[in-house]
Amino acid sequence: MTTRLLLFHSALLLMGLTAGWSQPSPFRPAASNLPGVDYPAIAPDGRVIVRLKAPAATSVQLQGGDGLLKEPLNLVKDAEGSWNGTIASAGLGFHYYWFTVDGVRVNDPGSDAYFGYGRPTSGIEMPTPGEDFHLLKQVPHGDVRERWYYSNITDSWRRAFVYTPPGYDASPKKRYPILYLLHGAGENERGWSLQGHMSAILDNLIADKRAVPMIVVMDNGYATAKGESTTAAAGLSDMEKRAATLEQVYIKEIIPTMEANYRTLRGRENRAMAGLSMGGLQTMLIGMKHTDLFSYYGFFSGAIRNTVLTDPKTAFNGVFANASAFNKQVKLLWFGAGSEEKPFVSMMTDTRRKLSDAGITSLGYESPGTYHEWHTWRRCLHEFAPLLFK
Incomplete structure (x- = not known):
């Protein structure tokens, strides 16, 4: 040799x-x-x-x-x-x-x-040494249920996964606030449960009395109306266009279906919407048009183009024009990103600065050492959920 x-x-x-x-x-x-x-x-x-x-x-x-x-x-x-x-x-x-x-x-x-x-x-x-907030522990556990429903808007069957907190079935008269949690591009309604460990995060927070017991709905983030192309959205412009159809699905089908089939507390003060990446953009595009329905918003690595908030006072039909009224009505605008996903940190910083200049209150969080990935979004949910419905 x-x-x-x-x-x-x-x-x-x-x-x-x-x-x-x-x-x-x-x-x-x-x-x-x-x-x-x-x-x-x-x-x-x-x-x-x-x-x-x-x-x-x-x-x-x-x-x-x-x-x-x-x-x-x-x-x-x-x-x-x-x-x-x-x-x-x-x-x-x-x-x-x-x-x-x-x-x-x-x-x-x-x-x-x-x-x-x-x-x-x-x-x-x-593994993440010294960090176990997203892991199963010996605490009471909620359930993640599968809910199918027919959408007349998309002319198709759609599926949502629904988290019900510990004790949901044991207390049939108790009602709960509800979080609508959106996934990112290229993923689907399974993402938050499987990749995101959502149920373990909520179980642990509820057991520690850091979060209010809540229902969480994780629906599919893609929706095309009858006759539209079903090709997946390729960029931010496509995502913005597709969000218009998803908005109708949420307002006319998802929210009514979920709140008719699960014991929810009614009223905007008992509803939250949050999402990661594409889901963060959808949360802004849908949620800011319907502040009559939601009081809490979370944008996790939200793909928010500068054009969406070029002038906050005129964006979304002037929802930010009266800062005092908006801050009283909306309990939480929360932004999070990983420190290493620099474009998203920049978008978050720029958006919060523009909102602050317009008098709008928001909170920000930067996950240390993480990228555009699930560990960032797990941490975001862990930081965001304790602030809801308080």
Whole structure:
């Protein structure tokens, strides 16, 4: 064996990529792996080992969402036909990822799949040392229920997931305030429950008496009227146009359906709307037109173009024109973003400055060290929910 081959073989041994290799300490299977699957494997320092069995492939890359890795990672093929590689330092929380095998995008057969990027996509859950607000604990738990309803506006069946707080069924006469919680682009109504760990966050906050028990509705953020193209919105302009149809679905169908089937407290002071990214934009486009219906608003990494609030005093039919009246009517305008998603921090800062100049009160939150990703939005919900319905 030549010196070059010896060095290459030694490097493979150090990386654990040779045939017959077993998972090295301190790596452990990710919590998002399918049962009994060893890879991806995570070390406490944020390293991640990935592996894909593809003996006939000539090239395999790993790619992923914001916060996982900055550039595609070229994997190395071992003697058994598995492709292996190590992410040097993955960010905290949940991340989407996938393999590109000879130019074709494929999911990891060892990982659970989540709806992201407009399709089922592999996901990995990175532990967050010292942070467990989003994890299941030994506290009373609420339920997440599936609710189907027919939409005459879209001429289709639609689905919402509805969180009911602990004790909902045991107290049949008790009524609750309601939060309408919107997902982001390329995701669907499952996102907040699965990727977002919404129910664990609310259960823990309610158990600690930090949040008021509430109902949470997570509906699909895409709506096209009869005869319209069903192509997904590609940019902010498309999102704004699509929000007009979704507005009608919310006002005429979602709110009446949910409040007829669940024990809600009526009145604007018992309703909140919040969303992440595209859902943050939708919250502004829909919610600001209906301050008669909502008193609390949350914009998590909200995709709010400057043109939406070029002049707050004329935006949304002048809802901000009388600052004193608005501040009395609306209990909370809350903005959040991850410190590393710079464009969204800029949008948040610019929007809040314009609102402040117009006399409108708002609150802001910056999640330290996170990107345009679910850990940012989990933290946003954790900070936002305790402020509701107080």
